Amino acid sequence: MSRFRLYPTPTQETALLQHCTHARYLWNLALEQWSMWTRDKGPTPRFAEQCRQLTAARAEFGWLRAGSQTVQQQALRDFTQAVEQFYAGSGGRPSWRKAGQHEGFRIVGTQAARVIKLSRKWAAVKVPKIGWVRFRLSRTAPSAKSYRIKCDRLGRWYLAFAVIPPPIPAPGTGKTVGVDLGVAVSAALSTGDLLSCPVISKSERVRLERLQRRLARCRRGSQRCRRVRVAIAKLHARVRDRRKDWIEKTSTDLARRYDVIRVEDLRITAMIRRPKPKPDPEHSGGYLPNRRRAKAGLNRGILASGWGLLVRRLEEKAPGRVEKVNPAFTSQTCSVCGHCAPGNRESQAKFRCVACGHQANADVNAAVNIAAGRAVSARREVPQLALPKREPQPTASGR
Numbered sequence: 001m002s003r004f005r006l007y008p009t010p011t012q013e014t015a016l017l018q019h020c021t022h023a024r025y026l027w028n029l030a031l032e033q034w035s036m037w038t039r040d041k042g043p044t045p046r047f048a049e050q051c052r053q054l055t056a057a058r059a060e061f062g063w064l065r066a067g068s069q070t071v072q073q074q075a076l077r078d079f080t081q082a083v084e085q086f087y088a089g090s091g092g093r094p095s096w097r098k099a100g101q102h103e104g105f106r107i108v109g110t111q112a113a114r115v116i117k118l119s120r121k122w123a124a125v126k127v128p129k130i131g132w133v134r135f136r137l138s139r140t141a142p143s144a145k146s147y148r149i150k151c152d153r154l155g156r157w158y159l160a161f162a163v164i165p166p167p168i169p170a171p172g173t174g175k176t177v178g179v180d181l182g183v184a185v186s187a188a189l190s191t192g193d194l195l196s197c198p199v200i201s202k203s204e205r206v207r208l209e210r211l212q213r214r215l216a217r218c219r220r221g222s223q224r225c226r227r228v229r230v231a232i233a234k235l236h237a238r239v240r241d242r243r244k245d246w247i248e249k250t251s252t253d254l255a256r257r258y259d260v261i262r263v264e265d266l267r268i269t270a271m272i273r274r275p276k277p278k279p280d281p282e283h284s285g286g287y288l289p290n291r292r293r294a295k296a297g298l299n300r301g302i303l304a305s306g307w308g309l310l311v312r313r314l315e316e317k318a319p320g321r322v323e324k325v326n327p328a329f330t331s332q333t334c335s336v337c338g339h340c341a342p343g344n345r346e347s348q349a350k351f352r353c354v355a356c357g358h359q360a361n362a363d364v365n366a367a368v369n370i371a372a373g374r375a376v377s378a379r380r381e382v383p384q385l386a387l388p389k390r391e392p393q394p395t396a397s398g399r
Contacts, residue, residue, distance in 0.1 A: 104150030178371025188363030265324035
C-alpha cells in the first residue's frame with residue numbers, strides 16, 4: 001500500500017471528517033444488525049438490502065443525505081467483505097469503530113483514478129462532494145482502482161492507494177542469514193551484526209511521565225485535558241514513526257542482500273499474555289506475588305521491538321524466501337559442536353559452551369543456529385559418567 005500525506009484546507013477537513021462520521025456510523029449500524037441476529041428475527045440483511053435501507057434513510061434524514069452516497073455504500077461493502085473474510089478464516093471478527101481512533105473512508109471505482117499532478121512535489125486527488133485535495137508527492141503516485149483516506153489521532157491526514165508493490169528480487173548469491181529476535185538487541189544476524197530498533201529516548205520518557213501526571217490532574221473533557229492528550233499522542237506517534245521507518249529499511253536491506261532469510265517462529269500473542277496468579281501454599285485462598293509489573297515491562301519491550309511487523313514485511317518483500325525455524329533451545333545450543341545445555345548461556349549477552357569452550361555473543365550464536373535451520377526437539381544435557389549399579393541390600397526379613 002502506497003501512502004501519501006494529505007493537506008486539506010480547513011473547509012475540506014470539516015467535510016472529510018463528515019465523510020468519516022458517516023462511514024463509521026454505517027459500519028457500526030451494520031455491525032449491530034449482524035451482532036443481534038437470532039433465528040426468530042430471520043437472516044441478517046445482505047449488502048443489496050442494506051443499500052435499499054440506506055436509500056430510504058437518506059430520503060428521511062437530511063444530515064445523512066448531505067454526505068456522499070459513494071462513501072456510505074462503500075462502508076457497507078467493506079463490512080460485508082470483512083464478514084466474509086471472518087467466516088472464511090482469513091480475518092478477525094469485525095469490531096466497533098470509535099470516533100478519534102478509526103477515522104477514514106474508502107473510494108472505489110472510476111473516481112479513485114482522478115489524480116492530477118500539480119508540480120514536481122505536489123498532486124491532487126478528487127474526493128466526492130469535496131473537490132480536489134492536495135497531497136505531497138513523496139514518491140511516484142501509482143494508478144490504482146481504490147484509495148483510502150484516514151486521519152490519525154494527531155489530526156494528520158493520509159491518502160493510501162491500494163497497490164501491491166512488486167517483491168524485491170533475490171540477489172542470486174546463494175547467501176542465507178539467520179535473524180534472532182530479542183529485547184536488548186532487536187535483531188541479531190548470523191553475520192555478527194546487532195540491529196537495535198529505536199525506542200523512546202530518555203528526555204522523551206521524562207516528558208511523557210510529566211504529561212501523564214498532568215493528565216491525571218486534568219478535569220475530563222476540558223480543553224486542558226485535550227491539549228495534554230494531543231501532546232502525549234505526539235510523543236507516541238514520533239516513536240511509532242521511527243520504529244516503522246527502521247523496520248522498512250531493515251527489511252528492505254535483508255531482502256536485497258540475502259536469498260534465504262530464516263527467522264524465529266515466535267508466538268508473540270502468547271508471549272505477551274498476562275501471567276496467571278499462583279496459589280500460596282502457606283495461606284489457604286491466597287496467591288503468591290507473580291510480578292505482573294515486571295511482566296508488563298517485558299511486554300512493552302517486546303512490542304517496542306516490532307518483531308511481528310518486521311517478519312511480516314520480510315514475507316511481503318521477499319515472498320517464498322522467508323523460512324520460520326522452531327526457536328526451541330537455539331540460544332542454549334553451541335553453533336560449533338551442537339552441544340545443548342542451560343549452562344552454555346552465562347548471561348543475556350555471553351555464550352560459552354561447557355563442552356568445547358566456544359565463546360560468542362549469545363544472540364549471534366542463536367542466529368547462527370537459526371541460519372543453519374537447527375531446531376532442538378529435546379533438551380540435551382552434559383553426559384554423565386556411567387556409575388556401577390548398587391546391589392540391593394538384604395532387609396531384616398531376608399527379602
